[in-house]
Amino acid sequence: MSPTLIAYSYLAGAIIFEVIGTTFLVKSEEFTRLMPTLATIVLYCCSFYLMTKSLREIPLGIAYALWGGIGIVLTVMVGFFVFKQAIDMPAVAGIALIVAGVVVLNLFSASI
Template structure:
């Protein structure tokens, strides 16, 4: 499998859609608000569609690790910036470990097809 720039574009779209969908999940108030609930559903569906397109040329394990890792990081950032949900030191350390894992995969793994 030889990843293409388009595959990383699809993966970026999947990550952005998932993060926005999760923000709307927070705004849906446990599915009691219709518009945020619908936005969440559409964005999650888009995220999985975009991820499926990225999987045409990215290995599943690599794509999912990047999607999940960056999704966690960006969702935590949205939580802190938009919803004022501050993280404590152990949470920040855990996210730093996730970031380091994604970096190691992308820089050193031969599985990623670089």
């Protein structure tokens, strides 16, 4: 398997752990519940570890843009489907712009 594919796999794992960690962050109720708080800490540590592994091949700015952009979209989806949080049209437009930015970055940037 190519080092680049492995790096993107690490980045995907980092994003997933971060989104799950953020979900537990909500459940921690401002760090007043022990198990969700510990889950948040462990999942964020796993996320950062995998992010560092991905940085062996992926430039920092690109990795962070993907991590942030994809993480935002997935976190909004968790909020909508799991926590039943409403999403209005300005939020959808903003998220679409973030996704468009990530797509442009990946398709047209010479930095990758």
